[in-house]
Amino acid sequence: SKAQLFDKEKGTNVTFEDVAGLEGAKEEVQEIVDFLKKPQKYTDLGAKIPRGALLVGPPGTGKTLLARAVAGEAKVPFYSLSGSDFVEMFVGVGASRVRDLFKQAKDKAPSIIFIDEIDAIGRARGKGMAQGSNDERENTLNQLLTEMDGFGTNTGVIVLAATNRADVLDRALVRPGRFDRQIHVDLPEVHERKEIFKVHLKPLKTDDSIDIDFLAKQTPGFSGADIANICNEAALIAARHDKKKVSKQDFLDAVDRVVGGLEKKNKLISDHE
């Protein structure tokens, strides 16, 4: 589905409509869309356009989706990389990847760069990892800092980065002129889960037994990604029973299955701690 959503040259075709709930976060990123679309409105007044913002929140809450929607709404290209890609990289590769990415984004400006899991490269230096493996990560982080400083005040490139641990980030990253804004992307409340269910129910063939209010109430603590997963599981379960439509019971079974999966995952995590 990544391929469908993402075309480097044309940008993404994701819009704010695809992002359910997250009203506060959407309002904040709306300003970034405006920076990309009408930079002069700001620069004419002598304002410096922010270079970066951090999207902070638990896994699966729609940070990547929101970043894509910013690019989609502004109709600008979207360049992305994930911090976890850099974990096992050869010396020099991480830094040169960062350099290439910024070069491409500047060439095609206005544009968005999105760095998922920035904590994997942006952890405070000299902490966390074993000696040795740290060097390449530090090179990558330093390159990222250099690139962000190298921007003029208006290169038309805005860097969004996602993390679920803003507290572990290197101070240098969150200094003014770098990622100096934080946008919180939290787990959805019941009314937001309802909106997320609506988005993910849309492509499904469902029968009249479906009750979105009930589903939203049954899923406290679930992320948008969990809800997307439930909707697809429900359709798979219905298909397995050769049904023509997905029913309420299929959703309940899907919730059980996803809850079971989450419990297993949590158990694995706590066993390792």
Ligand code: ATP
């Ligand atoms: P991670 O921190 O694990 O990278 P994330 O916060 O970036 O997660 P996404 O990758 O954006 O989360 O979400 C995964 C998928 O979950 C989305 O592609 C979408 O299908 C669904 N989803 C998550 N949040 C929302 C939302 N608010 N509205 C609609 N769909 C959502």
